[in-house]
Amino acid sequence: MTQEKKNILEAINETLDQLLAKDEDILLLGEDIGRNGGVFRATDGLFDKYGENRVIDTPLAESGIIGSSIGLALNGKKPIVEIQFLAFIYPGFEQLVSHAARMRYRTRGQFTVPMVIRTPYGAGIRGPELHSESVESFFAHTPGLKVVVPSNPRDAKGLLTAAANDPDPVLFLEDTKMYRAFKEEVPSELYETPIGKANIVKEGEDLTVIAWGGMVREAMKAVKKVEQENNCTCEIIDLRSIVPLDAETVIESVKKTGRAVIIHEAHQTAGFAGEIISLINEEALIYLRSPIKRIVGFDVPVPQFLSENDYLPTVDRMVEGMKETVHF
């Protein structure tokens, strides 16, 4: 398979292009995704290529976008929706939670709404207020939704393809600061990266580090420092999706290392780290050699951008937390 170096945005753009070419029922809907190509340019060029009936500039109404996409999906279309920023999704929250997530269940499988909701999330690009949230827990708490968070270009392509082919609604979170952060070789053809299977980014013996999305690369930087300074090796797990959660990979790793650090951008209270800690307690408590640590966003609103780097888990905080865990 031929490969080409791409960043996450380029990988997403190519995937959408190939999906549109492959399946006539796939539609893109969102605000400014047409002629403008999306505010991050994820859909650049697709409007000209596929026309206004396939790449649809919608009115500025998130409930309208998600609600009408539910109807489109009920009637055989496969909408891939872009919500401009995760913090703008709230007007469409009811449509996602009360309808998209429940349609299969309440009709006993008679009606289904396979659809993808792509949305940028996360702080770190000096965005205005409410452009930087990480509220994946809201959706992880909702039975019927899948929550996918790629951390690199290769996974972005494979996971987005898998999401588009998934029979259930998928929330696809794209970390804004990772969009153009780095390039890597991405296979040219469409391929699926299975949803629900974590990636062991790097094997190690003494500590399991669990992260997803943009925090994976930060965790890698921290691990490098910790390993250099502390004569230990760390295993890094990129969850790729928090629903479904790859429990097996997490548990096997923690059984091996006896220690775990969980990193996420989202606020601490009711953040998804709590769920992972519960899982480890249920399945691997007796293997633990130190308390599990979470290095996460604070329980404050994501602040204006001059303070956003203080809000975000820094590499220094990660290093400190990892050291404490290793040396407990």
Add this chain to the structure above:
Amino acid sequence: MAVDLRNFYEEAREEYYQVLTPDGKCRHDDHRIDKQVMMDMFKYMLTCRIFDEKALILQRQGRIGTYASFKGQEACQVGGVLPLRSTDWLFPTYRDHGAMYTHGQTWKQIFLYWMGHMDGSITPEDKKIIPPAVPIATQLLHAVGTAWADKLDGKDNVSLVYFGDGATSEGDFHEALNFAGVYQTPTVFLCQNNGYAISVPFEKQSASKTIAQRGKAYDIEGIRIDGNDIFAVYLTVKRAIEKARKGEGPTLIEAVTTRFGSHTTADDAKKYRDQQAIEKEWAKNEDPLARLRLYLKNNDLLTDSEEKQWTEEMRKEIDEQFKEAENYPRPTVQQMFEHVYKEKTWTIAKQEKEFLQHLGKGGRSS
């Protein structure tokens, strides 16, 4: 407030289109309805009335759960769906069992729904009936989406969506009308303005004089009709459906009607309105079934003995349907864990397994 039919589609935008008067006289236009369709209307409305009365009794006996009565709204519900084809989409609310039944759902399924069975949401395979929307106005957007898909595919199906006056205050109502206007989707928006959103009367819901006038803001035709007049409902919805099929876009219909009873069996309308006066006025001028009965009798299309015989047959049939519902097997524990996703996630599979083990050890299911 009623206007003559001449140019009614123009005039009715601000006024009120009525064909049948409360005393069963026809103002105009009845020649446009086939006699057989009139008889179907009467029979459907009669069976709806019998079902509703039965359901209220069963609720009081504790044999079904909380129930939303639709007495008084039979003309909207029967007249609105009779012009549909089986390939069209129907989006009812929790008060539109009459519409669901007339379009092909069985009373047994409707009983199951109100008895708390998950299977009660299953609708006939050969129809496209989405189970009742419980949140308010959300389903309008779904009806925009299904209609939009049909339009993109070059199919001439329409999507008919029911909602109430309260729903017109929700953002989704406006977003749906706006999307339907922009994409000219073949959607028929049928608002049953029964005057109350639970306890709040329409004049406190909005400063708009009518709901139909809201169509103007989105450049969608809005028509206000007498919702207790099944001929007006039928002719107006039929025309809106034909218009949508021809690719001429959506229509907003405001059918002015009356919710005879309380919001649901968990509500008591006496707390917020003069229920006695409403019932008196209703019996005199607003009962849609009585109005059609008068018309049919005036025109020698119906006799007392026919109605009596049908009533007996319908009661028997509804009793039979309820018996089947009562004998329907309780949902299993396994069913509760099904259909969340196409493939069970490990958490669901594990929770199911552990719960079944707990039950196997003598633990109790509900």
